[in-house]
Amino acid sequence: xxxxxxxxxxxxxxxxxxxxxxxxxxxxxxxxxxxxxxxxxxxxxxxxxxxxxxxxxxxxxxxxxxxxxxxxxxxxxxxxxxxxxxxxxxxxxxxxxxxxxxxxxxxxxxxxxxxxxxxxxxxxxxxxxxxxxxxxxxxxxxxxxxxxxxxxxxxxxxxxxxxxxxxxxxxxxxxxxxxxxxxxxxxxxxxxxxxxxxxxxxxxxxxx
Amino acid sequence: xxxxxxxxxxxxxxxxxxxxxxxxxxxxxxxxxxxxxxxxxxxxxxxxxxxxxxxxxxxxxxxxxxxxxxxxxxxxxxxxxxxxxxxxxxxxxxxxxxxxxxxxxxxxxxxxxxxxxxxxxxxxxxxxxx
Numbered sequence: 503x504x505x506x507x508x509x510x511x512x513x514x515x516x517x518x519x520x521x522x523x524x525x526x527x528x529x530x531x532x533x534x535x536x537x538x539x540x541x542x543x544x545x546x547x548x549x550x551x552x553x554x555x556x557x558x559x560x561x562x563x564x565x566x567x568x569x570x571x572x573x574x575x576x577x578x579x580x581x582x583x584x585x586x587x588x589x590x591x592x593x594x595x596x597x598x599x600x601x602x603x604x605x606x607x608x609x610x611x612x613x614x615x616x617x618x619x620x621x622x623x624x625x626x627x628x629x630x631x632x633x634x635x636x637x638x639x640x641x642x643x644x645x646x647x648x649x650x651x652x653x654x655x656x657x658x659x660x661x662x663x664x665x666x667x668x669x670x671x672x673x674x675x676x677x678x679x680x681x682x683x684x685x686x687x688x689x690x691x692x693x694x695x696x697x698x699x700x701x702x703x704x705x706x707x708x709x710x
Numbered sequence: 711x712x713x714x715x716x717x718x719x720x721x722x723x724x725x726x727x728x729x730x731x732x733x734x735x736x737x738x739x740x741x742x743x744x745x746x747x748x749x750x751x752x753x754x755x756x757x758x759x760x761x762x763x764x765x766x767x768x769x770x771x772x773x774x775x776x777x778x779x780x781x782x783x784x785x786x787x788x789x790x791x792x793x794x795x796x797x798x799x800x801x802x803x804x805x806x807x808x809x810x811x812x813x814x815x816x817x818x819x820x821x822x823x824x825x826x827x828x829x830x831x832x833x834x835x836x837x838x839x840x
Binding site: 509510511513514517518552553554663664666667668670671674675676677678680681682683684685686687688689691692695 | 719722723725726727728729730732733734735736737738739740741743744746747748750751762765767768769770771773774777778798799800801803804
């Protein structure tokens, strides 16, 4: 069995081919390949500190790569959305989901770029599938990716050779945030269901 | 109509229970891991400029290690017993596979020992004012 893996391949690639390897890695990650993007951005920050790669070029290629990948997964959602629309487009649930995303989608796109990163690809697909305006998506996406690269690139730069430990903590913390989000949505739905059932009981006329 | 409403509310209940169970599992799993990694971070002290040889990894190239640890490239290649030509862009893992250097751990140990030896033979000059 070979001991090579994609994470190591891209880290070595960054050392030998510079920031372009970072851009390609983030592009593939945004397309859904299991590439640890946050780890690469942290590593790039550390490499900038060590003088191995150029900071501004790395930041630019990172944002371009990630945004291109996000746009591609948005496009996948848009094409797949045609099928979903033809099947569920008239249903009230789909219409309601679409309206909700139209109202709050920007925030979802922005936050999933750097805070709830495991939800980034599903968000891209939903944005494309619900015909969320591409220009709006791109604006929030760009803002989120710039925040991501600036935040984690700076952390990598600050913590230097200790970036692996920082990456491990961030990865676990991100999973924890997704868990908290799922729990919060679950509790919200539960409270709403309890309210609805109480209201239904109250509005039922008493049996004579 | 009434039947579809009933099946819809049942689906909603399943979704709610599923989300709560998933949320609890994720919070417990990642919460414990986050605490564990936070403790490790605290214990390591997070010294940004540290050049601890324990941090050498199989994905690193010889020129990168040379730069990060201030040890000449030629010296590291010599210690590994391989020529620098054509090997500058290869990781330690790749070099191990191509030159059969005795396994990944053996290569990492060889590089660590070479760096420690070089640093012992070439101690940094004393800082001014000391």
